[in-house]
Amino acid sequence: MNGPLSPQAHSRLYLHAVLPCLADLAEYDAAAHQIVAHWPKTRLALRAAGGPGTVLEVEQGRLAVAPEWGGGQRIDLLFLGEGHLNKFFGNRTKVPPLPVWGAHRVPRMIGFVRLLMRLQEVMDAKPEALAEPVLRRLFTRMTLRTAVLGLQPLAEFDGPVRAVLQTLPPGLAEFAIAGEEEVSAWFDHRPGQWAAGWGKPPRRPDVRVVFADTDVAFAALRDEADTLAEVGGRRIVVEGLVPLADGLNLVMERLRDYLQP
Numbered sequence: 001m002n003g004p005l006s007p008q009a010h011s012r013l014y015l016h017a018v019l020p021c022l023a024d025l026a027e028y029d030a031a032a033h034q035i036v037a038h039w040p041k042t043r044l045a046l047r048a049a050g051g052p053g054t055v056l057e058v059e060q061g062r063l064a065v066a067p068e069w070g071g072g073q074r075i076d077l078l079f080l081g082e083g084h085l086n087k088f089f090g091n092r093t094k095v096p097p098l099p100v101w102g103a104h105r106v107p108r109m110i111g112f113v114r115l116l117m118r119l120q121e122v123m124d125a126k127p128e129a130l131a132e133p134v135l136r137r138l139f140t141r142m143t144l145r146t147a148v149l150g151l152q153p154l155a156e157f158d159g160p161v162r163a164v165l166q167t168l169p170p171g172l173a174e175f176a177i178a179g180e181e182e183v184s185a186w187f188d189h190r191p192g193q194w195a196a197g198w199g200k201p202p203r204r205p206d207v208r209v210v211f212a213d214t215d216v217a218f219a220a221l222r223d224e225a226d227t228l229a230e231v232g233g234r235r236i237v238v239e240g241l242v243p244l245a246d247g248l249n250l251v252m253e254r255l256r257d258y259l260q261p
Contacts, residue, residue, distance in 0.1 A: 001254045003160040008051070010258050011082040012153035013146075014089040015046065015054040018119075018259070019065070020149060020198065021142040022056065025119050026063040028138045032118045035111045037061040040073060042108055046097065048079040075102035075109060091120075130218075140218045141183055145198055146259075147221065147252050148175050148185035152196040154254055155189070161251050165189060168247040171206030171240075177217050178210055187248060207240035 025032040036058045043066060047053025057066035077097035079085040087093040099109065122139060130136045154161040170191060176184040186201035188194060211217035212235040219225035220236060227249075230236040238245050 001160045001164070001250070001257075003158075005258055006157040006159070007082045007086060009153045009157035009161075010086045011048055012052050012157065013150050013255070013258055014085065015052055016153060017146045017150035018089070019046070019054055019056065021123075021145055022115055022119060023063050023065070024138060024142050024145065025115065025122065026058075026061070028134070028141075029118065029122065032115055033061060035114050035118075036063060039108060039111070042073050042075065042105075044108075044112060045074070045076045045101075046079070046085075047077075048082045048085045051079075051082045051085070073102065073105065075105055075112075076100050077109075089116075136218060137214050140177075140214050140221065141180075143221045144175060144177070144183065144185055144217060147255060148187055149196045149198065150255050150258075151187045151248065151251060152194050154251060155194040158254065161254055164247060164251055165194075166191075168244050169241060171244045172201055172203060173207045173209065173241075173244055173248055174201050174205040175209045176211070177214060178212055180214070189244065189248075205240065207238065207242065207245045209245050210237045210239075212236070 022032075026036050027033065039058050039061075041059045042057070044056045044058070045053060046056075055066040057064050076099070078100045079088065079097045080095075084093070084095065084097075088095070088097065102109075119142075122135065123142065125135060125139060130139055155165055168189060170189055172186060172188045174184060174186045182199075184200060185196070185198050186205065187196045188202070211220060216225065216230060216235045220227065220230065225236075227236065231238060
């Protein structure tokens with residue numbers, strides 16, 4: 001899938017598909033959990049001037065995307081624009097965001113940078129490191145989360161992706177791993193209106209893509225599996241509106257253009 005990258009899609013991919021993976025990292029990675037384990041309740045906002053933003057909440061060693069402000073101590077980081085944000089998360093600039101609120105909470109700001117560095121380490125892990133079951137499971141979980149949540153910003157702002165979506169039937173797609181009840185992501189495709197989420201879908205899905213186990217999902221998400229053979233062997237089960245699942249799989253390939261180093 002060719003075409004220029006959209007800065008708007010790029011910034012929202014980082015904020016709404018990549019950063020939510022910090023929740024998995026803080027829960028399942030010992031090094032990351034240690035960073036936030038003793039933080040008081042903290043809300044960390046990241047936003048681009050004139051553009052999108054997101055809020056992360058850390059409480060009792062757990063991290064989650066927060067929909068709105070609540071109690072707790074606040075840190076507000078401002079990027080100078082979507083270009084600045086994209087360069088920062090793409091490791092193409094050393095200019096940090098501006099701390100417009102909570103600048104005195106230096107240890108937690110440093111801790112957040114350490115979390116981002118650990119996230120990059122896990123997502124860029126070498127094959128020998130990913131042979132370790134815990135890291136492999138975490139990598140697979142975060143990759144699935146990014147791939148499915150990333151469908152919404154691509155649908156909203158990427159021209160080639162929208163052209164593909166216009167050819168697909170509307171419907172709700174769910175992606176899950178068998179035996180991992182909490183590992184489920186969904187994308188709702190309706191003409192001109194899209195939504196994505198992590199967890200159980202808001203209604204009965206029109207198509208479900210279920211990987212037999214973490215190893216099958218790991219190989220499929222890394223393009224290391226013969227998808228047709230896996231489907232034929234029922235190690236990947238597609239039930240329901242198959243054309244929608246096939247089209248979304250094609251769209252997911254576009255993510256590499258945005259997130260590759």
